[in-house]
Amino acid sequence: MDSGRMDSVIGDVLRYGVILSFAVILAGTGILAIxxxxxxxxxxxxxxxxxxxxxxxxxxxxxxxxxxxxxQPYSVIELGVLILLATPVSRVLASVFLFxxxxxxxxxYITAVVLALLLFSILVTPFIPLxxx
Amino acid sequence: xxxxxxxxxxLLASIFAGVFGSIxxxxxxxxxxxxxxLLLGVNIHFAIGASIVAIIGTSSGAASVYxxxxxTNLRVGMFLELATTSGAIxxxxxxxxxxxxxxxxxxxxxxxxxxxxxxxxxxxDMPKNPELKGLSKRLGLSGSYPEAExxxxxxxxxxxxxxxxxxxxxxxxxxxxxxGSGAFKVISMDVAMKLPMKVSTTTxxxxxxxxxxxxxxxxxxxxxxxxVVVAPVALGILIGAVIGARFLVRAxxxxxxxxxxxxxxxxxxxxxxxxxxxxx
Numbered sequence: 001m002d003s004g005r006m007d008s009v010i011g012d013v014l015r016y017g018v019i020l021s022f023a024v025i026l027a028g029t030g031i032l033a034i035x036x037x038x039x040x041x042x043x044x045x046x047x048x049x050x051x052x053x054x055x056x057x058x059x060x061x062x063x064x065x066x067x068x069x070x071x072q073p074y075s076v077i078e079l080g081v082l083i084l085l086a087t088p089v090s091r092v093l094a095s096v097f098l099f100x101x102x103x104x105x106x107x108x109y110i111t112a113v114v115l116a117l118l119l120f121s122i123l124v125t126p127f128i129p130l131x132x133x
Numbered sequence: 134x135x136x137x138x139x140x141x142x143x144l145l146a147s148i149f150a151g152v153f154g155s156i157x158x159x160x161x162x163x164x165x166x167x168x169x170x171l172l173l174g175v176n177i178h179f180a181i182g183a184s185i186v187a188i189i190g191t192s193s194g195a196a197s198v199y200x201x202x203x204x205t206n207l208r209v210g211m212f213l214e215l216a217t218t219s220g221a222i223x224x225x226x227x228x229x230x231x232x233x234x235x236x237x238x239x240x241x242x243x244x245x246x247x248x249x250x251x252x253x254x255x256x257x258d259m260p261k262n263p264e265l266k267g268l269s270k271r272l273g274l275s276g277s278y279p280e281a282e283x284x285x286x287x288x289x290x291x292x293x294x295x296x297x298x299x300x301x302x303x304x305x306x307x308x309x310x311x312x313g314s315g316a317f318k319v320i321s322m323d324v325a326m327k328l329p330m331k332v333s334t335t336t337x338x339x340x341x342x343x344x345x346x347x348x349x350x351x352x353x354x355x356x357x358x359x360x361v362v363v364a365p366v367a368l369g370i371l372i373g374a375v376i377g378a379r380f381l382v383r384a385x386x387x388x389x390x391x392x393x394x395x396x397x398x399x400x401x402x403x404x405x406x407x408x409x410x411x412x413x
Binding site for chain 2: 007032089125
């Protein structure tokens with residue numbers, strides 16, 4: 001595989017991730033607008049951002065799945081944000097395989113280390129007290 | 134504030150942030166955070182949560198264009214990501230023990246100083262092409278990209294270790310302050326590694342998404358990602374990033390450098406203001 005082909009595959013990974021997350025967040029926003037419109041509060045609904053306590057939006061996988069099954073707008077938006085978050089991670093994962101296909105071992109190692117650091121940071125550090133002091 | 138008005142202001146500000154962020158290699162937090170805190174009265178924690186989503190959006194949205202157009206240098210980006218991701222993790226671990234206002238004052242001042250070499254090179258199209266040798270050669274840190282008028286331009290990177298060191302600092306700052314630190318990334322590639330301006334800003338753009346993703350887990354787990362704030366930011370920033378990326382592909386290096394110099398001054402002033410207690 002030449003490097004031009006690699007650019008094209010990585011470009012595609014980023015593009016589809018972005019398009020998918022945009023569509024899902026837009027859908028969530030649409031549901032939010034329709035639901036608040038239906039309850040007759042859309043125009044007057046006030047969003048007092050300053051009064052919401054810090055750390056109010058904890059998410060759990062179970063809560064997310066339940067919310068999605070009930071088409072809860074916040075859960076749909078959260079899914080879209082998670083897809084957006086997964087996009088750079090997928091890009092790094094794809095590069096590991098693309099460098100392997102090019103036979104470039106040095107860069108397979110480099111990207112694999114970056115992927116490991118990234119997964120450690122996203123999946124493990126939230127559970128280590130040091131990072132939440 | 135009425136939701137519709139809140140969403141409209143945030144959407145417009147985010148489009149603007151996406152356009153400029155994608156051109157100069159920043160994530161757009163420099164626009165999104167002050168709009169949220171100063172104009173819309175959002176808690177700084179939610180503003181940082183939204184800014185991280187904005188950074189990932191600008192990065193992925195713009196990079197999807199730049200990578201296909203072969204302007205981003207993938208090898209330079211991936212090699213330097215070793216430093217930014219490890220720096221970001223260490224920074225996040227130290228965040229509770231470090232006085233962030235002192236940090237902001239120091240790094241805001243450093244950015245002001247780096248305005249000098251940036252402004253002195255205004256008008257420069259291509260840096261003097263250094264010979265490819267040593268570590269740069271072993272890592273294959275060279276490349277070429279199609280200029281606006283179709284001419285293919287080739288370049289070599291120099292001083293990869295200095296660049297790597299700059300990226301450790303950029304990563305530490307990302308973890309410590311919850312920022313993309315795109316300005317430090319562009320400066321490391323521009324001043325230390327002597328890459329063409331377009332390659333520096335687009336490769337920075339490519340990298341900031343990974344740096345921000347590294348800290349996103351922590352902000353998500355803390356419950357600082359508010360869907361009402363994040364949805365318009367994500368939508369706006371993605372639209373803006375694609376518009377900005379189309380502009381950059383056709384723009385010339387000196388134009389990008391001029392825009393970068395202005396944004397750099399704004400970032401520096403904002404950091405110094407933040408150190409004095411203004412929530413930006």
